[in-house]
Amino acid sequence: MTSSNRIKLSTMMFLEFFIWGAWFVTLGTFLVKDLNASGTQTSLAYLTQSIGAIIAPFIIGLIADRYFSAQKILGVLHIAGSILLWVASSAVGFDGFFPIIVVYMIVYMPTLALVNSVSFRQMANPAKEFPPIRVLGTIGWIVAGVIIGYLNWEQANQLSLTFKMASGASAILGVLSFFLPATPPVKRSGKVTVNEVLGLDALRLLKNKSYLLFFLSSIAICIPLAFYYNFTNLYLNEAGMKSAAAIQALGQVSETVFMLLIPVFFLKLGVKKMLAIGMLAWVLRYLFFSFGNVDANYWMLIMGIVLHGVCYDFFFVTGQIYTDALAGERFKSAAQGIITLATYGVGMMIGSLVSGPVVDAYITSEGHDWHIIWLIPAAIAAVVMLLFIIYFKDNNKQPQGIHESINEQR
Template identity: 75%
Template sequence: MTSAIRIKLSIMMFLEFFIWGAWFVTLGTYLLRNLSATGTQVGVAFLTQSIGAIVAPFIIGLIADRFFSAQKILGVLHLAGAFLLWRASTSPDFGSFYPNILTYMILYMPTLALVNSIAFRQMQNPQKEFAPIRVLGTLGWIVAGLTIGWLNWEQSGSLQATFLMAAGASALLGLFSFTLPATPPVKSGQQSSSLGDMLGLDAIGLLKNPSYLIFFLASIAICIPLAFYYGFTNPFLNEVGMKKAAGVQSLGQVSELLFMLLIPVFFSRLGVKKMLAIGMLAWVLRYVCFAYGNAESNYWMLIAGIVLHGICYDFFFVTGQIYTDNLAGERFKSSAQGFITLATYGVGMLIGTLLSGRIFDAYQTSPTAHDWRMIWLIPAGIAVVVLLLFLLLFKDGNQPQAEAASSSYDQAPSLAEAN
């Protein structure tokens, strides 16, 4: 991979996650304060992410793997997204806001798999090459959060501007995408053998590998507590009195950035099972810190809970993306990335957002206060159960990731046979 391609891929990752971080972190606070939404409505708004993630494999499998180059689809989706974000910023109430953000997330969520697919197609050794490029996405999220804090949009009631900032970045990435390395469809001209193949579900053959099946189910389950973090961390931190909460939350992405740079080292020493288990354990610790932290004597627990996000995300999601890419093989890289997006941000987050909104409303103690200890202990308990079941059921033979993925792939039925 040349330096020019590496730079382009890094810019792509930076903008991809800057756009998401620019409005998503403060969405709950914006809806509660500016649009007078209920906790259930906040959950419904975050549910749009899950709907988009469920649609993603169909868009990727039907279009990116078969008909059009991935970088061109990425450009079109982000240009359309820029318009929808602008429309969302002008919405006066939740009823008019929701259709815009729902349509936007249906278009945005497939781009998460597209940027991974574009990057992986340029790499000879993803275990070593992916993390240094993906880390620019984390930096983009950090810059978005710091910008919101620096401009004091939370305290001044100006969170509407976050959607305009995201719209501008989306338009920029939309145009920039057309300059990215050509990533043509790998199954162009082939005849579909089944409806599932046409809709991008050919990667479902991965589930015939017992280890991958356990990973897939764990991915769904662990995203249930993740929904609590995405939906209610920013309202929680603002309610307990943290200043410039969005900016402080970017410490989670700083941690994510640092750990991501170390992923190649962890892969070679720990193997996939330990990496995934450490990520899930960090989930438990994060929510316990939030449950017992406050803005006074236990302020350090709030910071610790935020900083643990780096381990939560890198050790589980980035590990899972590379694990999936290794098992999928060349022909199904786009479909496989869309498939794991469906499991995590789709099914898992769908369940989590529905649950978290109802729990938020159930533990409201006054119009402006909540029993946050109970709100956070519930996802902590869910994460404990997922971790214990994963440790009992997932087998990787204590091999390093590259060897484990290779041997698992050799033992699994081919995806062509699975269809």
């Protein structure tokens, strides 16, 4: 990969996740404090990412894998997203905000798979080359949180400005996308099938029993993940933590460190142990949140945040590389869309439908009974982890593509 392409892809990743982190982290607090939304309504707002993620594979399969260059579709989607985010910033009431964010997430979620597809198509050795580029996305998320904390938007009830900030970044990425490395559709011969057009041929990966279990585990582990995304910022603000969004960025700092170490961990641990450790980190995180506070147990809140590096990298980034290695050249984009569907789609949808009513059920005169609330996702993550460890049979085996590429680093 040339230095020019590496810079372009790194900038793409930075902006991609800066946009998301700029408004998504504080969305729960914005909805409850600014729009007087309930826990169930907050979960419905977060549910929109699942709607977008479920539609994403069809957009990717129809457009990026067969008909149009992925980087051009990325540009169109982000320009449209910029307009929608600006409109969302001035919405009045939850009923006015919700339909806008539904459309926005249908536009945004396919871009998560597209940036991976654009990146992987430029790489001869994804396991070695992808983490240093993907880590710029994490840094983008960190920068967004630090800006929000520095400008004191949470305490000043100015979180509507987060949508305008994200809108500006989306416009920049939309224009930049047209200058990214060319990622044309893969040339194919033979008759076009409906499954191929819709990207459903990537589902053949599920014939691999190990991958099928990983796929199902991805769905299940995202149920407790929804609790974290939907309510952590609200929880930390109710607990009395100052500049909560900025402190939450410590999770992305941790993510940055562990992402750069992924190649080393692959060699030492293998796929199964990497995924299992990632799930164990989710259990520990929620236990820290359950028993933490801003007084004597403040360190537990910090540990719960810092564990994000292990939670995300060991499971989700490992899963993306695992998926890419198994998919082969023909279905790379569609395969990334399918795993996006499993995690941010089906899993997060179920999690959002569960987490909102749970949070509403434990409302107190002072806010919420977070001790009980966090024990619920901890229990769910523990069950998923145990079932995965028992039934996933690959042990330390790695897909051949991963094994070969990591050996090149020795």
